[in-house]
Amino acid sequence: MDRTQNNYAWLFVLPVLVLVAFSAIIPLMTVVNYSVQDVLDANTRFFVGDEWYREILRDPQLHAALGRQLVFSFSVLAVQIPLGIAIALCMPTRGIWVAVTLVLVALPLLVPWNVVGTIWQLFARSDIGLLGVTLNGLGIEYNYTRGRWAAWLTVLAMDVWHWTSLVVLLCYSGLRAIPDAYYQAARIDGASRWAVFRHVQLPRLTGVLTIAVLLRFMDSFMIYAEPFVLTGGGPGSTTTFLSQFLTTMAVAQFDIGRAAAFSLIYFLIILAISWVFYTVITRSTKI
Amino acid sequence: MATITLENLAHSYLAQPAGEADYALKQLDHVWSDGEAYALLGPSGCGKSTLLNIISGLLVPSQGRILFDDRDVTRADTVARNIAQVFQFPVVYDTMTVRENLAFPLKNRGHKANYIAARVSQIARMIGMEEVLDRRARRLTADAKQKISLGRGMVREDVNAILFDEPLTVIDPHMKWELRTQLKALHQEFGHTMIYVTHDQTEALTFADKVVVMFDGRVVQIGTPDELFERPAHTFVGYFIGSPGMNLFDAEIAGATARIGETSIALDAAYPASGGKVQLGIRPEFCRLGNDGNGLPVRIERVEDVGRHVIVRAQSQAGPLNIIAHEGLRPGPDDTHVVFEPGRINVYVDDWRISPQEENAVPAGGV
Structure with missing residues (x-):
């Protein structure tokens, strides 16, 4: 092999390296740098080693936020995945209604996060909001600014409203990719509706469901704008999820070292859980 | 069952199918x-x-x-x-x-x-x-x-x-x-x-x-x-059906004789006169090459050896035709004509096969 040629090739990679370094590696390293220092102001800082990490990992407030976050993300999956599959199964497969339903289903995905928060803030208000007034009218005491359950369920409902469509669209495309012969063979074999779902449709959805689970998990794990607009993390800290916890620490308290250490831990948690999901789902389809 | x-x-x-084509x-x-x-x-x-x-x-x-x-x-x-x-x-x-x-x-x-x-x-x-x-x-x-x-x-x-x-x-x-x-x-x-x-x-x-x-x-x-x-x-x-399929020639028929262009071909039975497009069908298996001047003049274009027999691709004035020749009957350069086995010829009118006239058939309007 000719060494000169190999070195020459680096020149072509250089622009990408510069871009990636500028946009990803250097910012990330800055965070790493902050995470091992105590920053008092722009000119005063001390090296503190892994102190922030040890402190963060022992922080009961963080444990509580992480617990809330996990419960919330798994609830999101538990509701959105089955609901998304069910809606996709009900959608028309031919005719003009295909386009109509696809557009209707896709609409929530086009709404920006903070707008969704604002919509729900108004929609769910117990004095003037349609949902709030209706629920209270039915005799259910509901006020998301005061009730812990009301607040938590409202954030969950909001996320379901906003993101179930993504699961629906993925499943719908997965379902359309199943050749007719499979359904015909199942009819010939006398399979029930449930057997068709269990043995024909679900196995062929594993690919899109893997993507749906990963996307919905990562996204909901990083949820920020909607609960921030709706409840501001309250009442108490009922809807304070990890990213809001982080923002409060970094921006409001200007606790940059702690926030940097926490960011890295946060990043590793998402990476680890996504890896577990991915491995479990892809392995189950291989055996 | x-x-x-x-x-x-x-x-x-x-x-809403409009016609037969739909x-x-x-x-x-x-x-x-x-x-x-x-x-x-x-x-x-x-x-x-x-x-x-x-x-x-x-x-x-x-x-x-x-x-x-x-x-x-x-x-x-x-x-x-x-x-x-x-x-x-x-x-x-x-x-x-x-x-x-x-x-x-x-x-x-x-x-x-x-x-x-x-x-x-x-x-x-x-x-x-x-x-x-x-x-x-x-x-x-x-x-x-x-x-x-x-x-x-x-x-x-x-x-x-x-x-x-x-x-x-x-x-x-x-x-x-x-x-x-x-x-x-x-x-x-x-x-x-x-x-x-x-x-x-x-x-x-x-x-x-x-x-x-x-x-x-x-x-x-x-x-x-x-x-x-x-x-x-x-x-x-x-x-x-058949490999290669049946040879077809446009023809005219009068009684028990068919004409392909200039060539007369004897059929084994008389066929009723009819309008429409008349064609003779003969399978390549029942064509014989010869050089004695009888039959349809052909020009051999290609010979394909497929093992047990050879397929001769030839051209006649009435269009291309295929002939299957068996071992021992290899086509030679002086084979200029092809004869058909009379009993193996089928007659088609507008693509559908017609049967020969019965020899003792009662003439229409007779008795």
């Missing part, structure tokens, strides 16, 4: 006798699969009725018809083992566990998959998957008919032969009515007692392999 009767059947995929399957009456093996032969898009799906109940015909014995099943669904069907591409249930795949049609119909087990092992032996019964179906080759599909089609004993929709398309050639032989053996053993759709004439001719040839949405001939070879009822049958 049942006799399957098709009455006035026709199908169009359009909601029909994928043109009007058809046919009785599929109980326990026979049929092949449905025709080129792609001729309506074979449409017909098959109507019989199995996956498709409701635009017009006409389907009877199983005396029961009208035109609108009955697949389950009520109790039909088995094997598709062109393998359909297996990925999450199940081979055993579960084979048992699935029986399980869905609530058969007893010990009956299912016995039946599955019988079928597994037949398709040669006993060793892999507990493997997941997903990881098998396309060949093996198609064998599972065949097995699932045959696992029920009480079906009215088993339909095969080009089932060996994805199978390796040597395996094709083996599976076809097994299907044939199975048919002899259990006597199910079988309808086998294919566009491969070898497959059709070796599998079936009766071959139904379809062309452009129409059944053009139903017959034994011999009949299709010797007396093709339609020029399409002559062309489609």
Whole structure:
């Protein structure tokens, strides 16, 4: 092999390296740098080693936020995945209604996060909001600014409203990719509706469901704008999820070292859980 | 098991078919006798699969009725018809083992566990998959998957008919032969009515007692392999069956003599005069090359050696023709004419075969 040629090739990679370094590696390293220092102001800082990490990992407030976050993300999956599959199964497969339903289903995905928060803030208000007034009218005491359950369920409902469509669209495309012969063979074999779902449709959805689970998990794990607009993390800290916890620490308290250490831990948690999901789902389809 | 009767059947995929051209399957009456093996032969898009799906109940015909014995099943669904069907591409249930795949049609119909087990092992032996019964179906080759599909089609004993929709398309050639032989053996053993759709004439001719040839949405001939070879009822049958297909020449006919251009050809019987486009059909197997000046003048263009015999591609004034010459009768450079065996010539008017005049036929208006 000719060494000169190999070195020459680096020149072509250089622009990408510069871009990636500028946009990803250097910012990330800055965070790493902050995470091992105590920053008092722009000119005063001390090296503190892994102190922030040890402190963060022992922080009961963080444990509580992480617990809330996990419960919330798994609830999101538990509701959105089955609901998304069910809606996709009900959608028309031919005719003009295909386009109509696809557009209707896709609409929530086009709404920006903070707008969704604002919509729900108004929609769910117990004095003037349609949902709030209706629920209270039915005799259910509901006020998301005061009730812990009301607040938590409202954030969950909001996320379901906003993101179930993504699961629906993925499943719908997965379902359309199943050749007719499979359904015909199942009819010939006398399979029930449930057997068709269990043995024909679900196995062929594993690919899109893997993507749906990963996307919905990562996204909901990083949820920020909607609960921030709706409840501001309250009442108490009922809807304070990890990213809001982080923002409060970094921006409001200007606790940059702690926030940097926490960011890295946060990043590793998402990476680890996504890896577990991915491995479990892809392995189950291989055996 | 049942006799399957098709009455006035026709199908169009359009909601409002305007003319005959809109029909994928043109009007058809046919009785599929109980326990026979049929092949449905025709080129792609001729309506074979449409017909098959109507019989199995996956498709409701635009017009006409389907009877199983005396029961009208035109609108009955697949389950009520109790039909088995094997598709062109393998359909297996990925999450199940081979055993579960084979048992699935029986399980869905609530058969007893010990009956299912016995039946599955019988079928597994037949398709040669006993060793892999507990493997997941997903990881098998396309060949093996198609064998599972065949097995699932045959696992029920009480079906009215088993339909095969080009089932060996994805199978390796040597395996094709083996599976076809097994299907044939199975048919002899259990006597199910079988309808086998294919566009491969070898497959059709070796599998079936009766071959139904379809062309452009129409059944053009139903017959034994011999009949299709010797007396093709339609020029399409002559062309489609045989390798190479039948030679066709535009001709004029007067009594027992045909004229192709300048050449007179003796027929073995007199044919009635008729309007329309008259053609002579003669299979390459019944053409002889010669150099004594008799017959149709030809120019040999190419000789293909296919082993047991050679195929001579030649050109005549009436168009191209093929001649099959056997070992020992190799064509020579001085072979300039071709003669036809008189008894092997078929006469077609507007693509349909006509019969010779009966020798002792009573003249019209006589006596």
